[in-house]
Amino acid sequence: DADVTQTPRNRITKTGKRIMLECSQTKGHDRMYWYRQDPGLGLRLIYYSFDVKDINKGEISDGYSVSRQAQAKFSLSLESAIPNQTALYFCATSDNRDRAGDTQYFGPGTRLTVL
Amino acid sequence: RKEVEQDPGPFNVPEGATVAFNCTYSNSASQSFFWYRQDCRKEPKLLMSVYSSGNEDGRFTAQLNRASQYISLLIRDSKLSDSATYLCVVENQGGKLIFGQGTELSVKP
Numbered sequence: 001d002a003d004v005t006q007t008p009r010n011r012i013t014k015t016g017k018r019i020m021l022e023c024s025q026t027k028g029h030d031r032m033y034w035y036r037q038d039p040g041l042g043l044r045l046i047y048y049s050f051d052v053k054d055i056n057k058g059e060i061s062d063g064y065s066v067s068r069q070a071q072a073k074f075s076l077s078l079e080s081a082i083p084n085q086t087a088l089y090f091c092a093t094s095d096n097r098d099r100a101g102d103t104q105y106f107g108p109g110t111r112l113t114v115l
Numbered sequence: 116r117k118e119v120e121q122d123p124g125p126f127n128v129p130e131g132a133t134v135a136f137n138c139t140y141s142n143s144a145s146q147s148f149f150w151y152r153q154d155c156r157k158e159p160k161l162l163m164s165v166y167s168s169g170n171e172d173g174r175f176t177a178q179l180n181r182a183s184q185y186i187s188l189l190i191r192d193s194k195l196s197d198s199a200t201y202l203c204v205v206e207n208q209g210g211k212l213i214f215g216q217g218t219e220l221s222v223k224p
Contacts (some may be wrong), residue, residue: 023191031210042119042216043159050210058211090158094210102147102210113151 003027004107006091012113019078021093021110031094032074033104034058034066036087043090049074081114088112116141117216121203124219132193136218138186138203148179148204150188152199153217159202162188193222 004025013019020047024030030051035043035058047066055066063085065077078085088111092104121138128134140148147167163170165177165186176189186203203215 035214040216043214045211050213088148088156102206102212103149103161103164104212108158109156 004091004105006089006107006110008110009108010111012115013073014115015080015082017081019081019112020103021076021078021089021091021112023024023071023074023076023105023107025091025093025105027093027095027105028071029093029095029105030071031102032068033066033094034074034076034091035090035092036060036085037090037102037109038087046076078112078114081096081112083114086112118142118213119203119205119215121201121215121217121218124159124200124217125136126218127221127223128193129223130193130195132222133189133191134193134220135190136201136203136220138188138215140186140203140205141179141188143181143184144212145184145185145205145207149204149206149212150175150177150186151202151204151214151218153169153202154209159214162201190220193220196221197209 033048034046049068091107094104134224150162151159153159165179169178174191178187200217200219202217205213
C-alpha cells in the first residue's frame with residue numbers, strides 16, 4: 001500500500017463550487033504539505049503543517065484553506081473554485097529527522113480541472 | 116528573479132551520453148539541497164541529497180558550491196529509463212522546500 005494517498009485522483013468541477021482534496025499518510029510523519037504544480041512553474045507551496053495544531057501559509061495560499069484533522073490527515077479546500085486553480089495538486093510529508101535535511105515524500109497527485 | 120533557477124530544457128541526448136544539469140539559488144542561508152526526479156504525470160521522488168563535499172550514487176554525481184550558490188547533477192552513461200524531469204530543490208529556514216521549475220531530459224536510442 002502507498003505511504004501517502006490522495007483522494008480524489010481526478011476531479012472536474014465548475015466555477016464557484018467548493019472542493020475538498022484529502023491526503024492521508026501511514027509514514028508517521030509530523031510534517032505535511034500541499035503543493036500545486038503548473039506547467040513551467042514547478043511546485044509551489046500552498047499550506048504546510050508541522051504538527052496537528054500547526055497551520056502555516058505557503059507561497060500561494062489565497063483561495064485555499066486547510067485542515068489538519070489528525071497526524072495522518074491533511075485536507076485542502078477550495079472554498080469557491082475558479083478556473084486558474086486548475087492544476088496538479090500534491091500532498092507531501094516529512095519528519096525532518098533525515099540527516100541530509102527535510103526529505104519529502106509525495107502522494108500520487110490530484111488532477112483538478114475547474115470549468 | 117526566481118529563488119531557484121534551472122537550465123531550461125528539454126535536453127535530448129543519445130543513450131550512453133553524459134549530461135549535466137545546473138541550478139542556482141538566491142538565498143545564501145539555504146540549508147539543504149536535493150535533486151528530485153519526476154516522471155511524466157507522476158509524483159516527484161528524491162533522487163539524491165547534495166552535500167558540500169559532493170556525492171556520487173552510481174552513475175549520478177551531485178555537486179554543491181555554496182560560495183557561488185550553485186548545484187549540479189551529472190548523469191553518466193545515460194539510459195532510456197533516465198528520461199524524466201529533474202527538479203533542483205533547496206531547503207530554507209523553517210524546513211520549507213523551494214523547487215526549481217525542472218529540466219526535462221529525453222534519452223533516445
